[in-house]
Amino acid sequence: MITAERMAAVDENAAALGVPRKQLMESSGNAVAAAVREAAAPGDAVALVCGRGNNGGDAFVAARFLDDYDPPIHLLGRPETISTDIARENWAALERAEYDTRVVRDSRDFDLGDPDVVVDAMLGTGVTGALREPERSAAAEINGTDATVIAVDVPSGVDADTGEAAGVAVDADRVVTFHDDKPGLDSLDATVTVADIGIPETAELFAGPGDRRLLSRPSDAHKGAFGEVLIVGGGPYTGAPALSAQAAMRAGADLVRVACPRAVAREVQSFEEGLILRPFDGDHLTTDHLDHVHALAADHDTVVFGPGLGDDAATLTAVRDFLADYDGRAVIDADALQVVPEVETEATLLCTPHQGELRAMGGPSADDWRDRLDAVSDFAAELGHTLLVKGAYDVISDGTDARANRTGNPGMTVGGTGDVLAGIAGALLATQDPLDAGTLAAYANGLAGDRIVDRQGYGLLASDLLPEVPRALWGGYDE
Ligand SMILES: NC(=O)C1=CN([C@@H]2O[C@H](COP(=O)(O)OP(=O)(O)OC[C@H]3O[C@@H](n4cnc5c(N)ncnc54)[C@H](O)[C@@H]3O)[C@@H](O)[C@H]2O)[C@H](O)CC1
Numbered sequence: 001m002i003t004a005e006r007m008a009a010v011d012e013n014a015a016a017l018g019v020p021r022k023q024l025m026e027s028s029g030n031a032v033a034a035a036v037r038e039a040a041a042p043g044d045a046v047a048l049v050c051g052r053g054n055n056g057g058d059a060f061v062a063a064r065f066l067d068d069y070d071p072p073i074h075l076l077g078r079p080e081t082i083s084t085d086i087a088r089e090n091w092a093a094l095e096r097a098e099y100d101t102r103v104v105r106d107s108r109d110f111d112l113g114d115p116d117v118v119v120d121a122m123l124g125t126g127v128t129g130a131l132r133e134p135e136r137s138a139a140a141e142i143n144g145t146d147a148t149v150i151a152v153d154v155p156s157g158v159d160a161d162t163g164e165a166a167g168v169a170v171d172a173d174r175v176v177t178f179h180d181d182k183p184g185l186d187s188l189d190a191t192v193t194v195a196d197i198g199i200p201e202t203a204e205l206f207a208g209p210g211d212r213r214l215l216s217r218p219s220d221a222h223k224g225a226f227g228e229v230l231i232v233g234g235g236p237y238t239g240a241p242a243l244s245a246q247a248a249m250r251a252g253a254d255l256v257r258v259a260c261p262r263a264v265a266r267e268v269q270s271f272e273e274g275l276i277l278r279p280f281d282g283d284h285l286t287t288d289h290l291d292h293v294h295a296l297a298a299d300h301d302t303v304v305f306g307p308g309l310g311d312d313a314a315t316l317t318a319v320r321d322f323l324a325d326y327d328g329r330a331v332i333d334a335d336a337l338q339v340v341p342e343v344e345t346e347a348t349l350l351c352t353p354h355q356g357e358l359r360a361m362g363g364p365s366a367d368d369w370r371d372r373l374d375a376v377s378d379f380a381a382e383l384g385h386t387l388l389v390k391g392a393y394d395v396i397s398d399g400t401d402a403r404a405n406r407t408g409n410p411g412m413t414v415g416g417t418g419d420v421l422a423g424i425a426g427a428l429l430a431t432q433d434p435l436d437a438g439t440l441a442a443y444a445n446g447l448a449g450d451r452i453v454d455r456q457g458y459g460l461l462a463s464d465l466l467p468e469v470p471r472a473l474w475g476g477y478d479e
């Protein structure tokens with residue numbers, strides 16, 4: 001099952017891999033034509049009813065595979081208003097090649113005739129709200145015929161994610177959908193077939209530029225557009241919490257605060273004047289500080305636990321006790337990771353171990369990233385938390401789905417890059433689900449590092465990543 005939003009992301013990832021949408025459209029159109037040939041007897045009348053988006057474009061392609069039927073191709077609207085280049089190019093090809101194209105300027109112009117098979121290519125995943133004219137009248141006319149109705153991707157007017165229609169929708173007999181089943185098709189009274197349109201498996205598996213689409217989606221589940229992040233770290237180390245906090249700020253968090261021992265607070269502050277500190281007494285975290293940390297955590301959307309905390313026994317006990325009483329969202333990094341397998345918690349955790357830390361957590365080791373994908377997925381299911389296992393290919397799994405990321409380079413083995421990653425993950429976890437937050441954080445952190453190495457060669461510092469994070473997350477690079 002794939003949602004329309006995820007489909008758009010995978011599509012963009014496929015294009016970045018060198019399989020552009022026009023190529024996918026050729027496969028889609030071919031699959032639609034095959035379904036028509038299956039439904040139509042020789043000599044049957046076939047009609048294609050097309051909208052001005054890519055759903056219509058799929059049918060323009062199908063027409064070229066249906067020469068035997070010489071179908072009329074009804075375009076609802078003027079050709080100049082076709083909304084995408086690839087659909088327009090396919091329409092132009094039909095006109096130049098003298099297909100039976102018919103432009104419907106007004107719903108009164110629409111004459112469907114009496115076809116045996118109708119292809120509904122008015123609207124696909126691009127539908128918003130109830131069908132407008134002339135699609136509305138055309139849908140009613142299609143529903144009024146005895147013809148076998150084959151819908152392209154989704155019956156026009158139906159929301160592919162929910163199966164609901166805001167008004168009149170096409171009542172299809174068959175649906176030819178692309179790449180994967182859509183959640184909204186299950187409830188329909190139609191035969192659904194899924195056509196493989198040649199999207200590489202890795203367009204879905206590997207993080208890519210399409211994954212960034214999630215960030216343009218406003219989330220109303222949390223207050224503030226991007227959320228507030230609390231970093232709990234520092235003590236034996238001071239740079240780590242400062243890096244995580246700055247990374248969370250660069251990743252768009254509305255507000256970032258750092259809870260660290262008072263003994264190192266001035267030093268942590270000195271890395272960046274914009275950091276807001278909420279220090280606790282002493283020089284390392286202990287259970288004495290848990291009231292303070294809990295009160296702070298309750299005021300934030302996510303907590304990043306671990307950067308520079310150290311592995312003092314009292315600190316690890318404090319992390320364990322904190323998690324046992326916490327039911328919010330947290331990124332767990334560095335020394336804090338080792339307590340995760342022992343703790344019963346209601347919290348939603350995104351754990352960011354490298355492979356050594358994963359083994360220390362009792363997790364699997366596998367050399368090949370594909371093997372690691374399965375092993376990490378099993379271990380995430382066992383833990384009940386999401387894992388982002390860092391490596392040349394990062395592997396991310398919530399125990400159900402698994403993804404990989406291959407941005408990043410050997411220059412990033414330098415200290416502190418993991419703290420930056422944890423900070424980005426903390427900011428993203430405020431608005432995204434843990435699998436998406438982990439995937440996107442790994443992608444952006446690695447991409448930032450790749451751009452720096454492209455520009456200046458190796459010799460990268462973790463702090464170099466910080467100013468690159470916004471562009472890595474929101475685009476602006478030529479992929
Ligand atoms: N990887 C893939 O999944 C591929 C899918 N393909 C096909 O592309 C469509 C989605 O195309 P898109 O251009 O995004 O949207 P639509 O064609 O569905 O619609 C856009 C079009 O419709 C107008 N519009 C929106 N809402 C309404 C409404 N309520 N009433 C009337 N008109 C409306 C809007 O203004 C636009 O003009 C997908 O379903 C597949 O069929 C690709 O071909 C291959 C890859």
Ligand SMILES: [K+]
Nearest residue numbers: 123152154156
């Ligand atoms: K359709």
